[in-house]
Amino acid sequence: DADVTQTPRNRITKTGKRIMLECSQTKGHDRMYWYRQDPGLGLQLIYYSFDVKDINKGEISDGYSVSRQAQAKFSLSLESAIPNQTALYFCATSDLFSRQGSTFGSGTRLTVV
Amino acid sequence: GENVEQHPSTLSVQEGDSAVIKCTYSDSASNYFPWYKQELGKRPQLIIDIRSNVGEKKDQRIAVTLNKTAKHFSLHITETQPEDSAVYFCAASGNRGSTLGRLYFGRGTQLTVWP
Numbered sequence: 001d002a003d004v005t006q007t008p009r010n011r012i013t014k015t016g017k018r019i020m021l022e023c024s025q026t027k028g029h030d031r032m033y034w035y036r037q038d039p040g041l042g043l044q045l046i047y048y049s050f051d052v053k054d055i056n057k058g059e060i061s062d063g064y065s066v067s068r069q070a071q072a073k074f075s076l077s078l079e080s081a082i083p084n085q086t087a088l089y090f091c092a093t094s095d096l097f098s099r100q101g102s103t104f105g106s107g108t109r110l111t112v113v
Numbered sequence: 114g115e116n117v118e119q120h121p122s123t124l125s126v127q128e129g130d131s132a133v134i135k136c137t138y139s140d141s142a143s144n145y146f147p148w149y150k151q152e153l154g155k156r157p158q159l160i161i162d163i164r165s166n167v168g169e170k171k172d173q174r175i176a177v178t179l180n181k182t183a184k185h186f187s188l189h190i191t192e193t194q195p196e197d198s199a200v201y202f203c204a205a206s207g208n209r210g211s212t213l214g215r216l217y218f219g220r221g222t223q224l225t226v227w228p
Contacts, residue, residue, distance in 0.1 A: 031214060040122070042202060042220035043157070050214070090156065094214060101147040101159040102216055 003027045006091050006105035013081050013112055021076045021108045023091030030095065032074035033102065036060060037088040046089075049074055081112040114212055115140040117205050119219025127227055132190045134222045136203035139184065145206035146186050147216070148177060152199045160201075161188070193226045200224070 004025045013019050023032065034046040045058030047066040055066060063085060065077045078085055091105040116139040126132050138146075147162035163170045163177045163186065170177050174193075179186040190197055200223050204216040 033215075040220065042119075043218045045215070048215060094216075101149075101162055104156040104158070106156050 004091060004093055004103050004105040006089075006108050008108060009106065010109045011111070013110070015082055015112055017081050019078045019081055019110070021089055021091075021110070023074045023076070023105055025072050025091075025093045025103075025105075027093055027095075027103060028071075029093035029103070030071065031093060032068065033092040033094075034058075034064075034066060034074070034076045035090045035092060037090060037107075043090065046076065078110075078112075081110075083112045086110060086112050115143055115205050115207050115217040117203060117217045117219045119203050119222060121222060122220065123223045123225070125225045125227065126193050128193060128195060130193055132193050132197070132224055132226075134188045134201055134203070134224070135185065136187070136205075136219050137183075137185050138205040138217075140205070140207065140209070141181075141184060142208040143205040143217075144208050146177070146179060147204050147206075148175075148188050149202040149204065150199045151202065151221075157202060190224075193224075195226050195228055198224055198226045 007022045031050050033048040035043040044060050046064050048056050049068045052068050067075050089108045092102040094102040119136045144165040148160050149157035150160045151157040161172050161175050161177050163179050174191050176189045200221045202221045203219040207215045
C-alpha cells in the first residue's frame, strides 16, 4: 500500500545531528500526523496538521519540529537528535472528521547513538 | 483533552477461543472509535470502527460494542486464529475545536493466540 510513503525506512544517526523524516501521501487527505511508538507506550502524537497553514503540537512535541510543505507532504525534524528519541516513527493521514480512520505509513525506525 | 484507557495490556488465548479487549474514554463529546491491528514490524491498520450513533458493529469474526453512557467500548474477536496475534489499539476521535478529528490512542493490547 503506497498511499502514505515514509522515507527513510531506517536511519541510524549520531547524537547532536539534525535529521529529517519525510512523509508524502496520495490519498488526497487534508490531515496529516506524526506519531512516535515506543514499546508499551502505544502511539504518541508529536505534531499534526489539518491543512497547509495549520500546525498543532501533540502530546510530545519537545525536541521536534514539522513542516507542511504541501497538502501531500509533511516532514518531521529532530534539530539535535538525542538517544531517547530512538523509536519507531509513523506518519498518518485522515480526511476531515476522520470518517474512515487514519491511514498509516510504513514507519521509520530511527536509532540515535 | 481526551484520555483513552485500554485493558488488558497482554492477552493470551487458545486458538478457537474468544478474545475481548476493553477501552474507556473520558470525553463524552467523542464520537468515532476505530480499532487498529499492528502485526510485528508493520504499520497499524484499521480493522473496524464504530460511531456514537451505533451500539454494535460486526464484520465476520470481529465486533465492536459501544456504551456511550459508560464511555466504554470493546473489541470482540471470536474463533481466534494464530494470525490474529498482533497488537491491537483502540482510539477515540476528538470532537471539540482544534482536537476535532484527532485520534487519541490507548496503549495497546498484545494478543497472542496459541495453536
